[in-house]
Amino acid sequence: MGAVNFISDESGEVILQLSGKWSLLSAKDLQEEIRTLPLPRQKTIRVRWNHITGADVTGSWVLHSLLQHLSHRGNHLVLPLDQGPMYQLLQLVDTYASKEKSPQTSPHYSLTDMLFHLGKRFVTYKENISKATNFLGFVIHNLIQTFRRAQPFSWTSLAYHLEQVGLRAMPIVGLLGVLIGVVLVYQSVDQLRRFGAEVFTVDLLGISVTREIGVLITSILVAGRSGSAFAAQIGLMRLNQEIDALDVMGLRPVATLVIPRVLALIISLPLLTLFANFVALGGGAAMCGIILDMPFSAFMHQLNLSLDIKHLWVGLIKAPFFALAIGLIGCFEGFQVQRGAEDLGRHTTKAVVESIFLVICLDALFSVFFSKIGM
Amino acid sequence: MITETRPLISVTGLTTQFGSQVVHQDLKMEIPEGSIFGVVGGSGSGKTVLMRTLLGLNHPAHGQVSIDGLNPFLPEDQKKLQTRVGVMFQGGALFSSLTIGENLIYPLMEIAHLPQDLAKMIAALRLKMVGLEVDTLQKYPSQLSGGMVKRAALARALALDPKILFLDEPTSGLDPNRSQTFDELIKTLRKNLGLTVMMITHDQESLNFLCDHVGAIVDKKIVSGPLERVMAHPHPWIQDFFWGERGKRVFASQKGGR
């Protein structure tokens, strides 16, 4: 015995007998029951809802659609005369129930749709690039303005970001530097031993760390740490309309938010790179001592022979450019956040991926450049 | 037509504290079943904190809270309260990465396990009830106006057919016509569904039109009871709220204690 039954009384009249709870939690079962309900052939149906023990809007909606279905089918419905809560609820639902079907957007794709989406993607891509270059120009203009003291600059903010971006990154950069030094020595000793040239491990370590690995590892780490933080901070401020508030107060968002962050990165990334170089060489020296029995003085002597100061410069010169790329992309992606939590996450991820990508591209360009000028 | 029944919500000896700041001290109140209970009080007096405490979102330093015989601080009772309570937060708290339609459908499918087509139709019905167009279903919260966010939030609060509705300043930021329709909708729902409503408001018109019971938070305590009784309370803030320039115009018809 379900909640919906058609019964016929002694005079042959069909009665729609409703019972039980018509509520949100029973709506699913009710709908299932209605779907499998055999409908009577008689035209007139008398509705009885006096056995319904409780109803809410969702339940009434299910009942309402059953009654609608019956009357569309051509049945003549005789409703009870009582105007109790069930009647009131049905009235309420009837007032708001859609006469028209609720819009069903069908995901139907045709060839033109595909072309349309392709074109749209291309246009968005193009727009993004022009937006990004616009932003780059704007920031550089602001940077120059700041250096020429044409606009106010907050030293407090710079100091704060220097601490966040530089000082607080030191432990992890240091740890990673030591490990890289250790791994490099360990790997190259094995290979060079075959030629009896173990001593050149030091050359390999010195040159690869100072020219490439030190700055790359530091940049990638900073991109993951600070690029994402910039995007998330600025993105959340956008969502809260804090950026708009800055704007209308005449505090230019780029000057107040972007410049200190980018400057802090430009200052701290070379310093972090230098630090990473030293600890990586230190780690390498320790490893040479352990597996090659090379005393520290011998290590230093070999390093002096092979490592020209220009190699150190090659690594360090790249750092500010990488810093600019990381800072700009992080802030730019932050400003692109519009919609909400998901958008924020997407742009934060994009900031990290894009800045690492750009850092490696720039590094490749620098390699070509340095080899051309013979450094 | 106020029928005094058992209290649906009761709070005793409630003390709430943030660090050294005491928000409520030994607060006691009851909300009768089927009433619309308006909470008033100055800005920062602890109205939202009281609501959050009733919902179990904020743990008080001392005191007992009982909602429909359940304790909102016990995990197993919390689960039972889920479908009985609908909440509209002060800022709307719509899920920003879902469309309005998905915001409404999500609880229907996750908690009530409705099939998707049914959930979609119920969502459209709810939206029309609060006076929004059906095409709002496809929009994201960030694409709505302030008043539309309020109404969408009410629709979501109503989605699970709650027995108890908590509203934090539902009509602030709506134009007078809208807030009138809003009030009428809540009244209709209360009448037809036997809802109990706790409503935080600064709007004297709404209070006068809707609420049969009122609680005024003053001096870390609450003065609560039927509207006429609270209006007659001698506390200066209450006197000012109900019998100041604006209040007098609105409550002139009430003829409370005076």
Ligand SMILES: Nc1ncnc2c1ncn2[C@@H]1O[C@H](COP(=O)(O)OP(=O)(O)OP(=O)(O)O)[C@@H](O)[C@H]1O
């Ligand atoms: N999470 C929190 N931590 C610390 N203090 C809080 C916290 N939440 C609220 N407060 C403090 O509790 C007090 C009451 O805040 P509440 O949000 O309840 O005010 P309200 O009565 O709702 O005001 P309004 O009408 O402006 O919304 C305020 O002084 C506020 O600073």
Ligand SMILES: [Mg+2]
């Ligand atoms: Mg509040």
